[in-house]
Amino acid sequence: MTAREHVRLFCRTIGYIYKLEKGYTIYSVVAAALKGVFPYISIYFFSLILNDLQRNKSFSELLWKVVQVVAVNFFTQLLIRFLEKMCESRKNQLFRNEQLYLAKKGMRLEYPSLEDSNVVSLRESIRLESQTGHNLFYFTSNLEKMVYSMTGFAIAVLFLFSFLAKIKKNTGYLLTGIVMLIFSAFLHFVTQSKVQEKESRFLKSAVKTNQMAAYLDDYITDYRNGKEIRIYGMGGDMLQAYVSFQETSDKLLKNYKRSKMVGDSFKQVLQIILQIAVYLWIICSIEVTQIEVGDIVKTVSSVLMLLLSLQAVITGVQNLKNNHFYLKKYFTFLDLPEERKEMTGNVTESCKNRILKFEHVSFCYPGSKTMALSDLNMEIDLQSCMAIVGKNGSGKSTLVKLIVKLYKPTKGAIYLNGRNIWELDTEQYRKLISVVFQDFFLISYKLGSNVAASEYYDKEKVQSCLSKAGLTSQSDRGVWNLESLLYKDFDDNGIELSGGEAQKIAIARALYRAADFMILDEPTAALDPLSEMEIYYTIHEISKKKGVMYISHRLSSCKFCDEILVLENGSLAERGSHHHLLQENGLYQELWSVQAGFYQ
Numbered sequence: 353m354t355a356r357e358h359v360r361l362f363c364r365t366i367g368y369i370y371k372l373e374k375g376y377t378i379y380s381v382v383a384a385a386l387k388g389v390f391p392y393i394s395i396y397f398f399s400l401i402l403n404d405l406q407r408n409k410s411f412s413e414l415l416w417k418v419v420q421v422v423a424v425n426f427f428t429q430l431l432i433r434f435l436e437k438m439c440e441s442r443k444n445q446l447f448r449n450e451q452l453y454l455a456k457k458g459m460r461l462e463y464p465s466l467e468d469s470n471v472v473s474l475r476e477s478i479r480l481e482s483q484t485g486h487n488l489f490y491f492t493s494n495l496e497k498m499v500y501s502m503t504g505f506a507i508a509v510l511f512l513f514s515f516l517a518k519i520k521k522n523t524g525y526l527l528t529g530i531v532m533l534i535f536s537a538f539l540h541f542v543t544q545s546k547v548q549e550k551e552s553r554f555l556k557s558a559v560k561t562n563q564m565a566a567y568l569d570d571y572i573t574d575y576r577n578g579k580e581i582r583i584y585g586m587g588g589d590m591l592q593a594y595v596s597f598q599e600t601s602d603k604l605l606k607n608y609k610r611s612k613m614v615g616d617s618f619k620q621v622l623q624i625i626l627q628i629a630v631y632l633w634i635i636c637s638i639e640v641t642q643i644e645v646g647d648i649v650k651t652v653s654s655v656l657m658l659l660l661s662l663q664a665v666i667t668g669v670q671n672l673k674n675n676h677f678y679l680k681k682y683f684t685f686l687d688l689p690e691e692r693k694e695m696t697g698n699v700t701e702s703c704k705n706r707i708l709k710f711e712h713v714s715f716c717y718p719g720s721k722t723m724a725l726s727d728l729n730m731e732i733d734l735q736s737c738m739a740i741v742g743k744n745g746s747g748k749s750t751l752v753k754l755i756v757k758l759y760k761p762t763k764g765a766i767y768l769n770g771r772n773i774w775e776l777d778t779e780q781y782r783k784l785i786s787v788v789f790q791d792f793f794l795i796s797y798k799l800g801s802n803v804a805a806s807e808y809y810d811k812e813k814v815q816s817c818l819s820k821a822g823l824t825s826q827s828d829r830g831v832w833n834l835e836s837l838l839y840k841d842f843d844d845n846g847i848e849l850s851g852g853e854a855q856k857i858a859i860a861r862a863l864y865r866a867a868d869f870m871i872l873d874e875p876t877a878a879l880d881p882l883s884e885m886e887i888y889y890t891i892h893e894i895s896k897k898k899g900v901m902y903i904s905h906r907l908s909s910c911k912f913c914d915e916i917l918v919l920e921n922g923s924l925a926e927r928g929s930h931h932h933l934l935q936e937n938g939l940y941q942e943l944w945s946v947q948a949g950f951y952q
Contacts, residue, residue: 361683369446373445375445376439380496385500388504388661392508395511398646402644402646457690462689463691463753468718474684478682497664502661502665509658511650511654572590706784706869707734707768709770710730710731711767712729713725713727713728715747715759724747726921738914740916741940742918748873748903749790752787752873754766768781785867789873794849795838799833803817821860821890823853868899870899872904875904876888915927916928918933
């Protein structure tokens with residue numbers, strides 16, 4: 353990264369933190385600055401007291417200065433403690449706000465980003481790096497140290513002005529002091545750069561290893577995976593791989609600590625040499641300068657504090673630069689495009705006839721060279737009952753993703769009553785459609801909330817939808833109610849659902865939404881024949897009032913449909929009713945005959 357990029361990233365991070373929690377930014381900067389000033393209060397007053405002693409000032413005058421220094425130190429400490437307390441609470445709020453902001457960002461991302469392996473890897477990398485103290489946590493910690501060190505450096509320079517003014521006639525001593533400071537800064541910069549370079553290499557090499565170890569740890573400890581691990585004897589290999597990743601990580605850490613110890617030892621030696629040089633320089637300078645005892649103490653203390661502050665500033669800058677590698681990825685994620693929801697088109701006005709028209713629609717998944725859908729031209733009546741069938745990979749599920757605006761067609765367009773659906777308000781448009789996806793997801797939370805997809809719901813309506821989906825309040829696992837928790841992630845008494853029961857809840861969720869058009873992607877894949885028949889009967893009754901689209905390999909659902917669309921290699925191969933397509937002796941007839949043969 354260039355210096356300009358570092359500066360821009362630093363400024364952006366400051367603005368981002370201020371946006372997340374304004375109070376923390378103000379309190380932390382003021383507190384750090386006061387802590388930087390605090391040591392010099394005692395140095396300043398102590399030098400005045402020593403000078404007054406040398407000048408034989410009265411006891412009352414000396415006592416007054418002692419009272420002043422005690423009072424100033426006391427009230428400064430009180431203020432610092434108050435600011436630190438405020439800063440601590442605001443810092444906690446900062447990171448809570450950050451987590452909320454990242455969660456909102458994840459929900460607002462364009463759907464293609466959620467399926468992009470690079471984005472998934474980026475999010476996981478950011479999560480692990482944040483857990484190890486990088487990104488915002490590292491930045492805020494180093495920012496506080498930087499403000500503290502820079503304040504101390506500035507005060508030390510001011511204190512040295514009076515001493516440098518007295519030796520300005522002795523050019524040799526003045527130049528020696530300046531060269532010594534520059535040389536000290538240069539040496540510390542070089543050694544710190546080497547340490548940071550090694551740390552950066554270590555962290556970069558450890559990220560992938562830690563990701564794999566974390567994944568295996570999550571997989572092994574998830575009780576849902578216990579069956580496969582035991583039946584297929586996967587435990588030994590998994591544990592061996594986990595241990596291998598941990599050993600690799602430990603080896604990297606050991607090498608890093610060894611090199612860091614060498615670097616730190618070298619810095620300590622330099623520090624001692626520089627301190628000796630400083631003392632010699634001050635002694636030599638005092639010999640040719642008329643200076644009081646208090647000023648000598650102030651000068652010695654200021655020079656030593658100046659060196660420490662200078663080194664701390666250099667270290668802070670290096671640390672911030674190193675952390676910028678992680679912040680760059682952090683902001684790369686935040687800069688990912690978000691889903692546009694507010695459009696100009698009014699969906700309500702556009703849905704009087706509910707005709708969805710595909711015009712030369714083709715789609716290719718990002719990173720793929722194969723078209724999932726190719727030049728589709730068709731109309732779908734959203735008030736009818738239809739089925740989409742075809743072989744695996746024919747584009748059925750992809751078609752659903754395009755209909756619900758998860759993906760935008762690569763070519764062509766989809767129109768709702770003559771309006772491009774991507775010009776319609778996304779939130780209003782999606783309210784027209786309820787979907788049971790093939791890979792639906794239920795959360796470890798209350799049954800009623802899973803059905804309603806909300807914390808607040810109509811209990812009678814939820815119960816009715818569960819009943820229509822064929823889920824009773826009693827099963828082999830006990831009696832349920834709408835407050836019952838699903839799964840055992842947070843409660844040992846949680847309901848462990850069978851595949852069929854989970855699918856019924858997903859169907860009940862689609863029924864609860866009461867949308868005008870329902871899409872069911874493999875809705876009965878986990879159901880027994882009797883439950884499947886009950887679901888088909890329920891949905892057939894619903895289809896008399898609203899549109900329904902089945903997507904299924906089990907072609908028994910097609911007998912209930914007004915029309916069937918047959919996809920092959922992403923194209924519309926056939927279209928018609930069940931009886932019509934059987935007479936065509938095409939792909940549908942072949943699929944039906946093969947499936948029917950298993951029941952003969």
